[in-house]
Amino acid sequence: DVKVTQSSRYLVKRTGEKVFLECVQDMDHENMFWYRQDPGLGLRLIYFSYDVKMKEKGDIPEGYSVSREKKERFSLILESASTNQTSMYLCASSSTTGTGSQPQHFGDGTRLSIL
């Protein structure tokens, strides 16, 4: 089974801090994704990566950056955390096999609170 592991389930940080959320997958997937999930808004894509050192902006990239130095690891960075970034963050990965027919596999999420 695919395993997507997010480093923290719960995280509390202060306004203005630089925050790192880490995600590791063990299936050699090319694609990795970061979403945030808010009540009533569903999942919104922040950034995704289709290869090492490659990244593309999603729908809501403002205030975030990402890093993918190794294929299995995709990091989300909040440059200067703000209270409106309090949310559930979900990481996902998928294979490029089958031109998009492969599903995304999700981690359990990190519930981030910015005080």
Next chain:
Amino acid sequence: AQSVTQLDSQVPVFEEAPVELRCNYSSSVSVYLFWYVQYPNQGLQLLLKYLSGSTLVESINGFEAEFNKSQTSFHLRKPSVHISDTAEYFCAVRSSGGSNYKLTFGKGTLLTVNP
């Protein structure tokens, strides 16, 4: 651009009753369709997917969904629900061509099964 509309944000039902969670999508190209389930405090898990072929797809736990191209719908159904089916359900769409691996999610439907 693609979009997904889940017509009901909340669906309360009694145990052993049938349920239908509605999903409509818009896309100018052929699509792959997915239903994901999220149990409390967990990430998303793939429930079922439509790629091609038979328009009726089934999951291992009794859910089924039917792809209707003319109505651009992919409604999820179960003839008899259990308490354990209480969860949030997300419909998602991806275009079937090219190298676009991004999913577009609906805002989710919270299914609550009451005894």
